[in-house]
Amino acid sequence: MPTYTLHYFPLRARGELIRLLFAAAGKTYTDKIITFADWPSKKSEMPTGQLPVLEVDGEKISQSLAISRYLSREFGLAGDSSLDQARTDQVVDTIGDLLTEFFKYAFEKDTEKKEELKKKTFDSVLTTFATNITKFLDMNKDKSGYFVGKKLTAADLAVYEGFEDFVLVDPKALDKYPKLVAHRKLVLSNPKVKAYVDKRPKTDV
Known part of the structure; x- marks a missing residue:
C-alpha cells in the first residue's frame, strides 16, 4: 500500500473530505498539520503554493477535489461504474x-x-x-x-x-x-x- 501524508492547516475546510475518505476506508496516513505561523516558510514546497497537498510515496498531489477523486477510486468510494x-x-x-x-x-x-x-x-x-x-x-x-x-x-x-x-x-x-x-x-x-x-x-x- 502507498504511504500517504496529508499537508493541511489545523482546519476542516478543504481538507476534511480527504480525512473522511481515509477514515471511511480504514486506511492509515500521516496528517501533517501546518500552522499559519509556519505556512510562509512551507508555501514554496507545495506545487501550487496552496493546501491541501497529499503526498503519495513522496509525490505531491495538489487540489482538494483531485485528491478526493484519486482516493475515492483507490478506496472503492467513487461508485461502481x-x-x-x-x-x-x-x-x-x-x-x-x-x-x-x-x-x-x-x-x-x-x-x-x-x-x-x-x-x-x-x-x-x-x-x-x-x-x-x-x-x-x-x-x-x-x-x-x-x-x-x-x-x-x-x-x-x-x-x-x-x-x-x-x-x-x-x-x-x-x-x-x-x-x-x-x-x-x-x-x-x-x-x-x-x-x-x-x-x-x-x-x-
Whole structure:
C-alpha cells in the first residue's frame, strides 16, 4: 500500500473530505498539520503554493477535489461504474461550490459585512444548495438513502461535511430538509466514520 501524508492547516475546510475518505476506508496516513505561523516558510514546497497537498510515496498531489477523486477510486468510494462516478462527482463538486459560499462568510473580517453575509449564507445560499442536494438524493433510483447506489461514497461524505459548518453555527439549520437530516444519521451509522468524527479536533471551519 502507498504511504500517504496529508499537508493541511489545523482546519476542516478543504481538507476534511480527504480525512473522511481515509477514515471511511480504514486506511492509515500521516496528517501533517501546518500552522499559519509556519505556512510562509512551507508555501514554496507545495506545487501550487496552496493546501491541501497529499503526498503519495513522496509525490505531491495538489487540489482538494483531485485528491478526493484519486482516493475515492483507490478506496472503492467513487461508485461502481463510470456513470456512478459521474454521479458522485456532481455531488462532490456541488458541495465544493457550497463551501466556497460559506467561506466568504466564515473568513470575513469586517463585523458589519460578516453579519450581512451570514444572513445571505443561512438564507438564500442554504436554501439553494440544500434544495439542489436533496434533488440529487431523490435521483438515486435505489432509494437507499445514499446518493449513489446502495452504499457509502465520497458523495455522502462530502454532503455530511458540507453542511456540518451550518449545523455547528445553527443546530436547526437543516430542520426544513428532513431527508438531509436523515442522511447525516445514515453517514454516522458507519462505525469508522463515526469514530473519526467523534474524536476529531473541534474547529470553526
